[in-house]
Amino acid sequence: MEMERTYIMIKPDGVQRGLVGNIVQRFEQRGYQLQALKLFQADEALLRQHYCDLVEKKFFPDLLSYMLSGPVCCMVWQGENAVKMGRQMLGATNPQESLPGTIRGDFSIVVGRNICHGSDSAENAEKEIALWFKDGEVVSWEDHSKAWVYE
Numbered sequence: 663m664e665m666e667r668t669y670i671m672i673k674p675d676g677v678q679r680g681l682v683g684n685i686v687q688r689f690e691q692r693g694y695q696l697q698a699l700k701l702f703q704a705d706e707a708l709l710r711q712h713y714c715d716l717v718e719k720k721f722f723p724d725l726l727s728y729m730l731s732g733p734v735c736c737m738v739w740q741g742e743n744a745v746k747m748g749r750q751m752l753g754a755t756n757p758q759e760s761l762p763g764t765i766r767g768d769f770s771i772v773v774g775r776n777i778c779h780g781s782d783s784a785e786n787a788e789k790e791i792a793l794w795f796k797d798g799e800v801v802s803w804e805d806h807s808k809a810w811v812y813e
């Protein structure tokens with residue numbers, strides 16, 4: 663079994679709208695293991711690094727002010743295929759293409775307020791975890807439900 667980690671971040675709109683509990687619950691009840699969780703006010707330098715592939719986009723200034731507008735909730739979730747499954751649980755980038763049952767499909771309408779971030783590759787997940795968390799903030803622990811989640 664290939665265990666993988668992904669970086670999931672509830673954006674300021676998700677925090678303001680009281681969706682932290684619901685989103686945490688979705689990953690927990692699916693069987694993923696929580697390894698880190700914190701509420702955090704990002705700054706511009708961090709967001710420029712996180713979204714380094716998007717800084718030239720026309721919407722980048724709006725994305726920056728959106729992501730700076732309040733605290734985000736940063737998380738690390740571990741489990742089989744966590745990156746791909748995390749993206750599936752989030753839904754499409756544009757909520758109008760996100761299926762009902764996904765986080766974006768259940769809670770959002772426009773791309774500039776799409777509630778949640780999820781890493782798009784295992785390599786980027788590790789980069790993002792290192793960017794958003796300090797040493798000691800990510801905890802490796804024995805999950806007693808593992809034998810009931812995996813065969």
Ligand code: IDP
Binds near residue numbers: 725754755774
């Ligand atoms: P992702 O979040 O699904 O990985 P990306 O293409 O990496 O999508 O874009 C990062 C974030 O930038 C999106 O989640 C969304 O908040 C914002 N964004 C992407 N495309 C647009 C756009 O066309 N207009 C406004 N915001 C956008």
Ligand code: MG
Binds near residue numbers: 782
């Ligand atoms: Mg992305």
